[in-house]
Amino acid sequence: MNVATINRAGTLLFVLFTLTAPWVLPLVVDSFWVDIYSEILIWSLLAASVNLLFGYVGLLSFGQALFFGMGMYGVAVGIAKFDLSFWPAFAFGVALATGMAVIAGALAVRLTWHYFAIITVVFSLIFYFTALSWKPVTGGDDGLPFSVPPIIALGGFELSITNPNVQYFFIVTMVGACYFLMHRVINSPLGRAFVTVRENDTRAALIGLNVYLIRLSAFVLAGFVAGVAGALFAVFGRYASASYMFYHVSGEAVVWAIIGGVGTLFGPIVGTGLLIVLREELSSVWDHYLLLVGVAVIVTVIFAPRGLAGVYNLIVQRFASNSTRKTEED
Amino acid sequence: MDLVIALGLNGIVWGLIIALIALGLSIIFGLLDIINIAHGDFFMVGTVLAWTVFETTGNYWIAFLIVPIIGFGLGALIEYAVIQPIKNAAALSIVATFGLSIILQESVRATYGAAPNRMIAPIDGTFLLFGIQYEIYRIFAALIAILAICIFFYFLHKTKLGTWMRAVRFDPETATAMGIPARRIYTVTFGIGFAMAALGGVVAAPITTVDFQAGIDILPFCFMAVIIGGLGNLEGTVAAAVLLAFVEGIITSFADPTFARIGSLCLMSAVLMFRPHGIFAGATQ
Numbered sequence: 244m245n246v247a248t249i250n251r252a253g254t255l256l257f258v259l260f261t262l263t264a265p266w267v268l269p270l271v272v273d274s275f276w277v278d279i280y281s282e283i284l285i286w287s288l289l290a291a292s293v294n295l296l297f298g299y300v301g302l303l304s305f306g307q308a309l310f311f312g313m314g315m316y317g318v319a320v321g322i323a324k325f326d327l328s329f330w331p332a333f334a335f336g337v338a339l340a341t342g343m344a345v346i347a348g349a350l351a352v353r354l355t356w357h358y359f360a361i362i363t364v365v366f367s368l369i370f371y372f373t374a375l376s377w378k379p380v381t382g383g384d385d386g387l388p389f390s391v392p393p394i395i396a397l398g399g400f401e402l403s404i405t406n407p408n409v410q411y412f413f414i415v416t417m418v419g420a421c422y423f424l425m426h427r428v429i430n431s432p433l434g435r436a437f438v439t440v441r442e443n444d445t446r447a448a449l450i451g452l453n454v455y456l457i458r459l460s461a462f463v464l465a466g467f468v469a470g471v472a473g474a475l476f477a478v479f480g481r482y483a484s485a486s487y488m489f490y491h492v493s494g495e496a497v498v499w500a501i502i503g504g505v506g507t508l509f510g511p512i513v514g515t516g517l518l519i520v521l522r523e524e525l526s527s528v529w530d531h532y533l534l535l536v537g538v539a540v541i542v543t544v545i546f547a548p549r550g551l552a553g554v555y556n557l558i559v560q561r562f563a564s565n566s567t568r569k570t571e572e573d
Numbered sequence: 574m575d576l577v578i579a580l581g582l583n584g585i586v587w588g589l590i591i592a593l594i595a596l597g598l599s600i601i602f603g604l605l606d607i608i609n610i611a612h613g614d615f616f617m618v619g620t621v622l623a624w625t626v627f628e629t630t631g632n633y634w635i636a637f638l639i640v641p642i643i644g645f646g647l648g649a650l651i652e653y654a655v656i657q658p659i660k661n662a663a664a665l666s667i668v669a670t671f672g673l674s675i676i677l678q679e680s681v682r683a684t685y686g687a688a689p690n691r692m693i694a695p696i697d698g699t700f701l702l703f704g705i706q707y708e709i710y711r712i713f714a715a716l717i718a719i720l721a722i723c724i725f726f727y728f729l730h731k732t733k734l735g736t737w738m739r740a741v742r743f744d745p746e747t748a749t750a751m752g753i754p755a756r757r758i759y760t761v762t763f764g765i766g767f768a769m770a771a772l773g774g775v776v777a778a779p780i781t782t783v784d785f786q787a788g789i790d791i792l793p794f795c796f797m798a799v800i801i802g803g804l805g806n807l808e809g810t811v812a813a814a815v816l817l818a819f820v821e822g823i824i825t826s827f828a829d830p831t832f833a834r835i836g837s838l839c840l841m842s843a844v845l846m847f848r849p850h851g852i853f854a855g856a857t858q
Contacts, residue, residue, distance in 0.1 A: 303664045303667060303668075305667070357602075357606075357608050360608060361796065361845065362842060364793075365838050365841055368838055369838045376829055376831040490793075494610070498672070531679050531680075533679040537673065540669065540672030544659055544672070545659055548662060548665055
């Protein structure tokens with residue numbers, strides 16, 4: 244067995260599990276785990292947007308919650324204030340997040356390293372405080388609840404997320420589409436340019452790449468993905484709240500991405516899944532389970548800076564090379 | 574008008590305390606090249622320790638002596654255990670300090686409890702200042718902060734250890750070649766940074782609430798002071814902290830405090846974009 248086969252089998256298992264989860268999960272555990280699994284998928288997109296910036300172009304953003312919040316408020320305000328139907332509201336949320344990413348990115352990607360991390364936090368804080376005080380539109384601290392219109396309404400036929408299976412597969416489709424988009428971009432010439440800029444931006448500039456534009460496109464794509472996550476979360480929770488724009492949410496996404504392993508597509512899903520399952524399982528048993536999360540972050544950063552995906556790759560490679568050596572000996 | 578004076582004075586007092594905390598943040602950034610997201614929690618640990626000392630001994634003044642020492646010890650320990658192993662990965666250090674922040678907040682919540690507490694000021698009473706009755710403790714707090722800042726600058730410029738710190742900051746390799754124990758200087762600097770934030774916590778405890786989340790609000794303000802004053806420009810940091818808190822205080826007297834905060838954040842982004850060395854760049858040379 245070689246590495247590619249093992250990885251392909253793993254991906255296939257994961258896809259199969261995701262497609263059958265609403266029926267398989269209730270057989271083993273309580274049926275609310277289906278909801279938790281959808282939540283994991285949504286949050287993993289936020290972690291993926293951090294990963295896209297940090298893992299592929301080398302920019303650590305501590306402000307991805309800004310775009311998450313924009314997507315979230317776009318949907319909520321669109322439905323509750325403008326009386327939009329489902330798809331226009333969803334598109335409005337994602338467009339708002341992407342537009343914000345274009346503006347914020349045009350300014351932010353001029354800076355690198357620490358300065359980039361700081362300015363992304365500052366941008367997200369500006370809009371966090373705005374959302375907090377702009378009560379007539381955003382609902383401030385209390386949040387903005389709304390009832391979700393049907394996804395499709397054709398004559399008598401109606402597809403609405405009040406049906407849990409419809410909601411689940413709507414989320415899976417959207418999240419899947421985002422991962423497919425990221426997969427395509429990363430394996431395109433643009434994706435190679437991302438990695439070149441991450442490895443050495445001076446050389447990238449010297450071979451004729453427009454470093455600024457490459458960083459900006461990564462930033463906008465990351466903002467788009469975070470916006471979809473926010474819009475999905477608004478639909479999933481039926482409300483929007485300013486608290487999701489705070490820098491602690493961005494920080495959590497960074498933690499998920501780092502523990503899962505940056506620079507791989509799968510890492511953020513694994514990290515997000517692990518930490519959310521940990522939260523659901525431990526928070527009822529041990530009130531201070533966050534201590535464990537903090538320790539896990541530091542241990543990962545010190546001993547496994549490539550995260551769980553890095554550890555996995557190492558094991559699989561060793562396993563694969565062992566088995567090839569065995570076949571050669573035979 | 575009385576309100577404006579009171580809020581303006583509050584702003585200056587608060588600004589001086591922030592300056593003390595932000596100086597700690599600034600030396601850690603300048604010397605170790607680390608964005609310390611846990612710095613607000615260092616302050617929070619200071620307030621909680623002050624509360625604990627007061628509860629156990631019944632004497633608040635002991636806290637002024639003990640808490641910075643504990644803070645220095647904790648800071649040195651953290652630097653040795655967490656920061657040194659990741660010295661080479663600058664971006665990851667932000668993530669590590671975020672983990673540190675989670676640990677500090679959660680361990681305080683586990684031991685001290687989640688309910689916020691208010692402390693009674695150790696000096697009671699008010700006196701007449703600019704036509705209003707002003708609390709004596711706040712003036713005392715400002716004086717302590719000024720004293721601590723002066724001692725810090727004296728230490729940095731007139732003592733051997735302070736000179737070493739400046740040398741390592743200027744050029745770590747040459748400093749090491751000259752026989753300065755650079756690694757130990759890093760540990761000491763981180764300890765001093767923690768101690769200053771903790772002292773800020775002791776001074777501020779009777780003015781604010783003692784709460785495991787107290788650091789979350791402080792952190793952005795400290796960063797604003799450090800960035801607007803200029804990263805590594807210590808005098809600029811002090812000036813920016815006092816100026817920002819004063820202006821925010823004045824704005825608060827006639828508008829929503831969040832507007833004041835949004836304004837400062839916008840100013841901070843402008844400084845980051847256009848004057849990355851701070852608004853006082855060039856004034857010191």
